[in-house]
Amino acid sequence: MKQFIGFLRKEFLHIFRDPRTMIIIFGLPIIQLLLFGKVINTDLQDSKIAILDQSHDNTTREITSKLLSSGYFVLGEELLPGDDVEDVFRKGKVKMVVTFGTNFEQDLERDGKVDVQLLADASDPNTARMLTNYATGIINDYVKKGKLQNLQLPHQIGTEVRMLYNEGLKSVYMFVPGIMAMILMLISAMMTSISISREKELGTMEVLLASPLRPIQIVLGKVTPYLLLSFINAVTIIVLGVFVFGVPIKGSILFLMAESFLFILMSLSLGILISTIAPNQMVAMLISVLALMLPTILLSGFMFPIANMPFPLKILSSIMPPRWFIVIIKNIMLKGTGITYVWKETLILMFMTFVFITLSIKNFKTRLE
Amino acid sequence: MKTILYVIQKEFIQVKRNKTMLRMIVMIPLLQMLVLVFAATYDLKNVNIFLVDKDLSATSRQLASKLEASPFFTIDHTSFNPEEGEQELLRNNDDIVLIIPPNFEHDLMREDKANLQLLVNAIDGSAAQLSYSYATSVIRDFNKNIIADWKGLPKFNAPYQINTVSRFWYNSELEYKWYMAPGILAILVTLIGLFLSGMSLVKEKELGTIEQLNVTPIRKIHFLTGKLIPFVIIALFDLSFGLLLAKLAFNLPIVGSLWLIFGFGVLYLLGILGLGLFISTVADTQQQVMFVTYFFMMIFILMGGVFTPVDSMPHWAQLLNQCNPVFHFMRIMRMVVLKGSEFSDLIHEFIALCIIGVTFLSLALLRYRKTA
Numbered sequence: 259m260k261q262f263i264g265f266l267r268k269e270f271l272h273i274f275r276d277p278r279t280m281i282i283i284f285g286l287p288i289i290q291l292l293l294f295g296k297v298i299n300t301d302l303q304d305s306k307i308a309i310l311d312q313s314h315d316n317t318t319r320e321i322t323s324k325l326l327s328s329g330y331f332v333l334g335e336e337l338l339p340g341d342d343v344e345d346v347f348r349k350g351k352v353k354m355v356v357t358f359g360t361n362f363e364q365d366l367e368r369d370g371k372v373d374v375q376l377l378a379d380a381s382d383p384n385t386a387r388m389l390t391n392y393a394t395g396i397i398n399d400y401v402k403k404g405k406l407q408n409l410q411l412p413h414q415i416g417t418e419v420r421m422l423y424n425e426g427l428k429s430v431y432m433f434v435p436g437i438m439a440m441i442l443m444l445i446s447a448m449m450t451s452i453s454i455s456r457e458k459e460l461g462t463m464e465v466l467l468a469s470p471l472r473p474i475q476i477v478l479g480k481v482t483p484y485l486l487l488s489f490i491n492a493v494t495i496i497v498l499g500v501f502v503f504g505v506p507i508k509g510s511i512l513f514l515m516a517e518s519f520l521f522i523l524m525s526l527s528l529g530i531l532i533s534t535i536a537p538n539q540m541v542a543m544l545i546s547v548l549a550l551m552l553p554t555i556l557l558s559g560f561m562f563p564i565a566n567m568p569f570p571l572k573i574l575s576s577i578m579p580p581r582w583f584i585v586i587i588k589n590i591m592l593k594g595t596g597i598t599y600v601w602k603e604t605l606i607l608m609f610m611t612f613v614f615i616t617l618s619i620k621n622f623k624t625r626l627e
Numbered sequence: 628m629k630t631i632l633y634v635i636q637k638e639f640i641q642v643k644r645n646k647t648m649l650r651m652i653v654m655i656p657l658l659q660m661l662v663l664v665f666a667a668t669y670d671l672k673n674v675n676i677f678l679v680d681k682d683l684s685a686t687s688r689q690l691a692s693k694l695e696a697s698p699f700f701t702i703d704h705t706s707f708n709p710e711e712g713e714q715e716l717l718r719n720n721d722d723i724v725l726i727i728p729p730n731f732e733h734d735l736m737r738e739d740k741a742n743l744q745l746l747v748n749a750i751d752g753s754a755a756q757l758s759y760s761y762a763t764s765v766i767r768d769f770n771k772n773i774i775a776d777w778k779g780l781p782k783f784n785a786p787y788q789i790n791t792v793s794r795f796w797y798n799s800e801l802e803y804k805w806y807m808a809p810g811i812l813a814i815l816v817t818l819i820g821l822f823l824s825g826m827s828l829v830k831e832k833e834l835g836t837i838e839q840l841n842v843t844p845i846r847k848i849h850f851l852t853g854k855l856i857p858f859v860i861i862a863l864f865d866l867s868f869g870l871l872l873a874k875l876a877f878n879l880p881i882v883g884s885l886w887l888i889f890g891f892g893v894l895y896l897l898g899i900l901g902l903g904l905f906i907s908t909v910a911d912t913q914q915q916v917m918f919v920t921y922f923f924m925m926i927f928i929l930m931g932g933v934f935t936p937v938d939s940m941p942h943w944a945q946l947l948n949q950c951n952p953v954f955h956f957m958r959i960m961r962m963v964v965l966k967g968s969e970f971s972d973l974i975h976e977f978i979a980l981c982i983i984g985v986t987f988l989s990l991a992l993l994r995y996r997k998t999a
Contacts, residue, residue: 282918290925297944298935301752305938347796348968350958353938373790380795381965383803385936388753390793391760397791414740415770419759421749422716432751444921452914537647540826543917544651551924553659556666561934563754566672568665575666585719592750593717 261471265479272453273483283449287441287491288498291434295503298433302388306334308352310341313362321374324400325356330392347379354378354389423592434499435587436560439580441495442518443525443554444546446488450529451542454480459538473622481526488526492518499591508594517590517604521583524607527614528579534621554580582606630845634853638827642857652823653865656815660808660869661876667807667934674758677704677712677721684732686773693769694725699761709746716748722758723747736777797882797965805880808873809960810933815869816862817953820896821924823858824903825916828995833913847995855900862896863889883963887970891963894980895956901987902952908994927953952983 273279307325311318325331334352337343343355357375359365366372376393378386424431454477457463466476496514499505507514529546536542555561557571558580564572575581582603589595597604642649676694680687694700704715712724726744734741745762749755798805831837840850866889873879902923910916930944931937931953937945948954955976962968970977 279914279918282915282922286918286922290922293926294929297930297940301939302936303939305936344796348962348966349972350962350966350968371790373792376791376793378793378795379966380798380801381961382806382936383795383798383801384806385938386795386798387801390791390795394791394793395760415735415743415766415773418742419745419747421747421752421755421759422713424749424752424755429752448917448921452917456912456914539913539917540830541647541651543913544648544655544822551921553663555934556663562667563751566668571662571666574662588750589717595717599717 261469262475262479265471265475266482269453269479269483273487283445283487284491284494287445287495290441291437291495291498292502294437295430295434295499298429301429302330302385302392304332305330305354305385305389306352307331307354307356307389308335308337308343308346309333310337310339310343310355310357312339312360313358315363317363317366318358320404321358321397321400322356324396325393328392328396330389330396343377350379352379353382353385354393356393430503431505431592433560434503434505435584435591436558436580438492438495438499438587439521439558439583440554440560442488442492442522443528443580443583444550445491446484446522446525447529447532447550448543448546449484449487450481450526451532451536451546452539453484454530454533455536455539455542458533474619477530477618477622481530484526484529485522488522489519492522505591507591509590509596513596514587514590517583517586517600517607520604520607520611521579521586524579524611524614527611527618531614531618531621534618553578557581559584579607579610631849631853631856634845634850635856638854638857642861652819652861653868656819656865657869657872660811660815661872664804664807664811664873664877667811668803672699673701674699674723674761675721676700676702677706677715677724678702679706679709679712679724679726681707681729682727682731686732686735687727689773690727690766690769694762694765697761697765699758700765712746716746719748721748722755723762725762735773802877804877805965806961808877808879809964810957812866812869812873813953813957813960814928814933816866816892816896817899817927817956818924819865820858820862820899821903821920823861824855824900825906825910825920826913827854827858828904828907829910829913829916832911848992851904851992851995854904855897858900859893859896863892866892879964881964882967883969887963887973888960891956891959891973891977891980894977894984895952895959898952898980898984898987901984901989901991904991905987905994908991927951930954931957933957949979950983952980955979955983 309322311322326333335346337346337355346352346355355377357377359373362372374397376390378390380386457466500507532542532545536545557575558578559575560580564575564581567575586600586603589600678691680691691702695702704721706712709724709726712721715721716724724746728742728744731741743766745759747755747759795801828837831840870881874881903920906916906919910919930948931951937948937954959973959976962973
């Protein structure tokens with residue numbers, strides 16, 4: 259036991275003596291969370307559009323000002339008849355062109371019916387769809403409130419909608435849990451895998467193996483400091499999420515902490531596993547960054563809903579640990595549910611931790627090659 | 628000149644000898660592109676509805692079958708108790724609870740107005756908005772049919788109508804894969820370039836071989852050039868292979884000129900490699916390099932507009948993006964590949980990439996000292 263404590267002290271000293279590592283461990287997550295909480299955003303606002311108005315009458319002017327005052331669109335360019343729309347799109351300056359034909363108002367008065375053309379740059383399909391949807395909504399609204407106001411229509415079905423758990427439809431609610439999972443996972447998995455493979459590469463692993471410490475003690479000693487540091491990180495992220503971004507914690511804080519602890523444990527054991535496989539720091543790093551970073555962003559439900567993925571990817575996403583953790587945090591923080599709703603996810607995380615630890619014990623070599 | 632060639636040769640031999648790394652560098656990015664492009668989609672395919680029908684009239688049943696008939700919606704639970712519906716939302720089994728109040732048909736007929744209630748799980752705000760707008764458009768259609776039926780008209784039209792006709796240029800099927808593939812390719816080129824160059828110098832430092840190089844008569848500009856060229860070649864190889872795969876696997880249309888793509892690719896890589904080398908000269912250990920590169924990558928990628936639109940970012944972030952090489956390269960890739968933009972459309976990006984490249988390269992050159 260005394261030897262173990264001595265070893266633990268050495269590990270802590272290693273970390274604390276290197277201010278650069280300290281800054282990276284504590285500084286990066288905070289900066290990233292702050293930056294991304296403010297920047298990552300799928301809400302549409304101030305998208306640049308161009309208007310091609312061949313009629314210039316009251317109705318087209320009213321519709322234009324309705325579009326531009328909605329907050330979703332700003333005028334990027336005013337086109338004249340004969341201007342090349344293609345050219346505007348190729349320069350990438352505007353995302354949509356709204357075209358009113360000639361005699362717009364006249365046609366509307368005479369036929370009771372007229373078309374507005376929305377040309378969208380669909381090289382970004384998602385934005386294109388949102389832009390046309392929003393513009394259509396605004397124009398429909400204009401017709402309803404402006405033109406049809408005094409007419410009594412028969413048999414109208416109204417819809418009342420309640421957006422549960424996130425009334426303002428803020429995307430921060432979606433991203434804070436995701437960023438938290440990503441940072442915890444990458445930092446803890448990366449840190450441990452590097453620190454162990456580093457001893458291998460520098461040859462100090464031999465010294466450790468030849469010491470009276472048992473292998474399990476070596477691994478535990480390596481992991482404990484990072485467990486502590488990652489946990490501090492988790493708390494910082496939660497505090498920032500609540501106080502800076504206003505993400506609520508509706509459920510029990512204690513439970514949230516316990517789940518975060520479990521997730522960190524899982525990431526650390528994954529880190530150990532990586533280090534037992536990787537021969538040197540470079541490979542350990544490549545595995546933890548190249549193989550973990552993009553999949554964590556894309557397959558964990560952090561950005562893209564898992565329900566929409568093709569079947570093989572759904573299976574793949576279910577072996578991504580952050581996927582389960584994100585469900586857990588969202589449930590606890592946003593919906594305020596307890597263990598009865600997330601026991602399945604919790605069990606999966608425990609199982610993963612168990613598998614990673616077993617595999618690394620099997621792979622851990624006490625002999626040198 | 629000859630010394631540069633020797634350094635290049637040395638670098639290639641080192642890369643070639645490290646088989647694990649070589650395989651990882653080539654395979655992981657390409658596999659990722661193939662797999663992940665399928666994951667990155669905002670398309671809504673299936674929305675599960677929990678139906679609470681308290682009316683049980685002909686009209687409410689018609690509405691239910693109308694929803695069921697649309698490709699987006701599946702009614703997978705029905706009950707009289709809205710509480711149960713909320714429970715299912717909590718369990719993530721359903722996305723929307725639709726409540727049809729008692730006397731719905733009666734009110735609609737006699738009082739010309741009746742209300743439906745929708746409860747939407749809005750944690751994912753944009754998905755919630757999309758499914759809500761689909762639902763209301765189905766309901767609006769249903770409403771029109773009902774009016775026509777009850778009034779005995781063939782079709783009901785409001786007296787004033789402004790229809791919107793939407794055209795989707797460059798990607799009329801709204802194929803999301805075509806949007807993601809160039810983006811993910813750009814990320815992969817960046818990852819490879821930044822890591823290889825970031826690691827190369829610091830590894831020599833850690834192993835002590837840098838001292839040996841420092842005492843040779845090689846000039847530092849030759850040394851750095853020799854280090855850079857192999858990485859440019861590897862990254863460009865990955866880029867062309869990736870483009871080919873994307874073409875074969877997703878039928879990605881490459882509208883613009885390949886020369887333009889590769890020309891900008893080289894320019895972009897010079898900046899990225901310069902940054903990698905700079906990090907490498909500042910750091911002492913591979914661990915530090917890794918954390919710093921990881922930090923830059925995250926910021927570059929997430930701010931660069933690969934996944935979320937740059938227009939939605941706050942103004943200061945958009946200004947900051949002018950210094951973000953990934954942002955420019957991403958734009959170039961997408962504009963050239965999907966829209967066929969030409970060099971004259973990309974002058975702004977060209978200037979920006981030149982400035983970024985020169986800055987990073989000269990920083991690396993200034994910071995690297997042959998004397999320890």
